[in-house]
Amino acid sequence: MDMTVANRIEAERLAPVTTAAKPAKVTAKDVNVYYGEKHALKHVNVDIPDRGVMSFIGPSGCGKSTFLRCINRMNDTISSCKVTGLITIDNQDIYDPALDVVQLRARVGMVFQKPNPFPKSIYDNVAYGPRIHGLANNKSELDQIVTASLEKAGLWGEVKDRLQDSGTGLSGGQQQRLCIARAIAVNPEVILMDEPCSALDPIATAKIETLIDDLRSNYCIIIVTHSMQQAARVSQRTAFFHLGTLVEEGPTEQIFSMPHDQRTQDYITGRFG
Amino acid sequence: MTVAYFAVLAALTFAAYAVAVRRSSAIAVAGPVRLHSLPAYHGLLAASVVLVPMLLIYLIGSQLVTTLATSNALSQFPADVQSDVMKSGSALRDVRNLAAGQHSGDASPVLTSAAATYSAWLERGTYAIYGAGILAAFLGLAMSLASIKPSFRARTHFESVVNIVLMACAGVAILTTIGIVASVFTETMRFFFDPAIKGRPGVLEFLFGTEWNPQQAMRADQGDIKSAYGFIPLLTGTLLITFIAICVAGPLGLLSAIYLAEYATPKMRKYAKPVLEILAGIPTVVLGFFAALTVAPLVRGAGASIGLDVASESALAAGLVMGMMIIPFISSLSDDVINAVPQSLRDGAFALGATKSETIKQVVLPAALPGIVSAFMLAISRAIGETMIVVMAAGLAANLTINPLDAVTTITVQIKTILVGDQEFDSAKTLAAFALGFVLFFVTLILNFIAQRFVRKYREQYD
Ligand SMILES: Nc1ncnc2c1ncn2[C@@H]1O[C@H](COP(=O)(O)OP(=O)(O)O)[C@@H](O)[C@H]1O
Ligand SMILES: [Mg+2]
Numbered sequence: 001m002d003m004t005v006a007n008r009i010e011a012e013r014l015a016p017v018t019t020a021a022k023p024a025k026v027t028a029k030d031v032n033v034y035y036g037e038k039h040a041l042k043h044v045n046v047d048i049p050d051r052g053v054m055s056f057i058g059p060s061g062c063g064k065s066t067f068l069r070c071i072n073r074m075n076d077t078i079s080s081c082k083v084t085g086l087i088t089i090d091n092q093d094i095y096d097p098a099l100d101v102v103q104l105r106a107r108v109g110m111v112f113q114k115p116n117p118f119p120k121s122i123y124d125n126v127a128y129g130p131r132i133h134g135l136a137n138n139k140s141e142l143d144q145i146v147t148a149s150l151e152k153a154g155l156w157g158e159v160k161d162r163l164q165d166s167g168t169g170l171s172g173g174q175q176q177r178l179c180i181a182r183a184i185a186v187n188p189e190v191i192l193m194d195e196p197c198s199a200l201d202p203i204a205t206a207k208i209e210t211l212i213d214d215l216r217s218n219y220c221i222i223i224v225t226h227s228m229q230q231a232a233r234v235s236q237r238t239a240f241f242h243l244g245t246l247v248e249e250g251p252t253e254q255i256f257s258m259p260h261d262q263r264t265q266d267y268i269t270g271r272f273g
Numbered sequence: 274m275t276v277a278y279f280a281v282l283a284a285l286t287f288a289a290y291a292v293a294v295r296r297s298s299a300i301a302v303a304g305p306v307r308l309h310s311l312p313a314y315h316g317l318l319a320a321s322v323v324l325v326p327m328l329l330i331y332l333i334g335s336q337l338v339t340t341l342a343t344s345n346a347l348s349q350f351p352a353d354v355q356s357d358v359m360k361s362g363s364a365l366r367d368v369r370n371l372a373a374g375q376h377s378g379d380a381s382p383v384l385t386s387a388a389a390t391y392s393a394w395l396e397r398g399t400y401a402i403y404g405a406g407i408l409a410a411f412l413g414l415a416m417s418l419a420s421i422k423p424s425f426r427a428r429t430h431f432e433s434v435v436n437i438v439l440m441a442c443a444g445v446a447i448l449t450t451i452g453i454v455a456s457v458f459t460e461t462m463r464f465f466f467d468p469a470i471k472g473r474p475g476v477l478e479f480l481f482g483t484e485w486n487p488q489q490a491m492r493a494d495q496g497d498i499k500s501a502y503g504f505i506p507l508l509t510g511t512l513l514i515t516f517i518a519i520c521v522a523g524p525l526g527l528l529s530a531i532y533l534a535e536y537a538t539p540k541m542r543k544y545a546k547p548v549l550e551i552l553a554g555i556p557t558v559v560l561g562f563f564a565a566l567t568v569a570p571l572v573r574g575a576g577a578s579i580g581l582d583v584a585s586e587s588a589l590a591a592g593l594v595m596g597m598m599i600i601p602f603i604s605s606l607s608d609d610v611i612n613a614v615p616q617s618l619r620d621g622a623f624a625l626g627a628t629k630s631e632t633i634k635q636v637v638l639p640a641a642l643p644g645i646v647s648a649f650m651l652a653i654s655r656a657i658g659e660t661m662i663v664v665m666a667a668g669l670a671a672n673l674t675i676n677p678l679d680a681v682t683t684i685t686v687q688i689k690t691i692l693v694g695d696q697e698f699d700s701a702k703t704l705a706a707f708a709l710g711f712v713l714f715f716v717t718l719i720l721n722f723i724a725q726r727f728v729r730k731y732r733e734q735y736d
Pocket of ligand 2 (some may be wrong): 064065066194
């Protein structure tokens with residue numbers, strides 16, 4: 001008992017003061033997700049601050065992806081999936097029937113576990129989002145968006161001479177950065193990444209991690225990861241999920257150095273998961 | 274006798290397998306070293322060493338024996354029979370009939386002795402085949418049993434047997450194709466260049482002539498009526514009907530495929546897809562009279578009501594029904610390829626804020642395009658090759674027109690019309706069918722070539 005209190009005091013000391021002061025970008029209140037009968041996510045409450053990286057960790061099947069997919073309503077594409085509770089972005093309920101899901105997804109970009117560039121040219125991959133949302137008035141504006149997005153994704157130097165080649169001809173790491181460029185191109189506020197490095201080799205992973213670090217000053221980034229080192233390296237806050245519940249959430253250093261919950265402790269010390 | 278040979282073949286094959294498996298198992302249990310290959314592989318190898326030579330000896334041997342028997346029988350006939358293809362052919366038919374005891378009427382002494390020679394050779398040859406086959410089988414068996422040792426790589430050897438068998442199967446398919454093309458080609462060459470054929474057209478006359486009337490050409494060598502083997506009306510007729518069919522089946526087939534793959538509930542899909550595929554199973558004769566008795570009058574009536582003069586047999590009626598026929602080829606295959614597009618691509622588009630129809634139009638269909646093009650190609654080949662519907666609904670009149678309301682005819686219909694009934698195979702009219710067949714083959718070849726170029730150019734690879 002005393003131990004817990006001490007932990008908490010210590011945690012508050014370690015927590016960056018700024019985190020608390022920042023208003024939350026994404027807020028979840030009592031979110032439950034059901035796949036048919038299966039209760040996959042239970043009573044999740046969390047505040048995710050803007051301009052920073054939050055990582056979701058936890059054993060497989062604990063609902064990290066499910067929660068992530070609630071934030072851009074990708075779960076809508078699964079007919080058996082039902083979401084209850086409140087999720088807001090900038091205090092706006094994203095499950096409000098009046099809200100256009102197409103516009104929501106333009107504000108909330110997503111990068112998937114396996115790189116999934118469209119079987120189109122590199123240019124068209126990046127230009128796809130701006131085109132469907134009418135973000136460019138003419139060809140030169142579109143060129144600018146494509147160039148800027150590829151630059152932000154750290155891919156410009158490698159592909160600038162072959163923008164018309166197929167995106168699927170790139171290496172795995174380049175494909176994933178192309179997917180990040182594609183997401184950035186629609187100028188989102190939030191970027192969701194579901195284990196973006198799990199299909200990549202260590203060098204490509206390092207590049208993506210550097211990229212995430214560069215991007216965090218402009219976006220609210222939420223990343224699901226299996227690697228605790230990765231969570232420690234790239235994120236400022238970490239949330240630990242277990243069996244469909246969010247066990248605890250806090251500044252990354254605190255979660256890894258002195259977690260409040262025994263389950264978190266067991267997971268980060270490798271006792272299960 | 275043949276049955277007995279194959280019974281022996283089967284028995285020896287199984288025996289070889291069983292014995293080899295037992296032998297090698299015994300070694301495996303008793304021996305100090307492990308077998309390189311599992312007993313089943315020793316068995317399979319022994320079985321194939323028995324089966325393959327027996328089959329080959331039978332197949333090659335019977336060809337050889339028939340040839341020998343035939344030439345020996347033929348040598349008994351007078352020289353003028355031997356040199357004339359027609360006469361020797363009919364003589365040989367008589368010999369075979371007599372040898373089989375089916376000859377009607379009296380047989381000449383020459384024929385009787387030739388038939389006796391023929392039977393004798395055939396009998397001796399057949400025994401030789403059986404003997405050789407069974408000998409080879411036992412030799413093979415003995416060899417494979419002798420080679421059963423722990424170090425013997427039966428598994429590797431069996432792999433080469435499999436390789437050879439597969440290669441032989443592919444070879445048969447390829448050789449058959451080459452044979453068909455070659456035979457059609459030689460007949461076509463006769464049609465164009467054999468001086469013995471009366472009333473044949475020149476190559477250019479055939480390829481670019483605008484009048485087709487083979488009946489008239491029959492009389493061409495009697496009177497001074499010009500022969501009429503112009504191929505163009507048939508080509509335009511074929512293309513016109515195919516075009517109408519694709520205009521019907523393309524949109525309907527592709528859109529129903531999109532519905533089935535992307536919008537239909539799994540339950541709906543489960544019932545709708547087989548129902549669509551039933552369309553492909555309707556015999557074309559049935560579709561043909563549907564076209565002639567139902568669709569053609571409808572088209573005619575509809576045309577009349579808006580003041581158009583529609584022939585009672587029209588390209589439009591045939592094309593519409595043919596379109597119905599090929600819908601399932603397009604819908605079913607396209608549905609499969611659309612389903613094969615990975616879900617991750619759709620997710621990628623949805624996550625960027627694309628709507629469902631945008632995703633389908635801009636991501637799914639481009640990714641599925643090569644497969645969709647193949648589906649269309651298959652449907653077009655079916656339409657070009659289809660005969661029955663056109664015979665019944667579009668008529669036989671070789672009009673050079675692109676008006677879908679007129680009667681037209683197609684290449685396949687003309688081939689069928691020419692070859693129906695008794696024909697001599699050395700008249701210009703009959704040979705024209707081969708020339709048509711050859712050109713048809715060429716047209717589909719070119720279409721396939723274009724499609725493949727297209728697919729290669731627009732292929733969008735995904736993994
Ligand atoms: N499309 C789906 N249909 C049914 N159940 C699902 C579906 N997706 C995920 N689940 C279930 O929801 C739970 C959470 O899955 P997920 O969010 O993918 O876990 P994580 O990403 O943490 O590994 C799992 O038990 C999984 O079986
Ligand atoms: Mg997951």
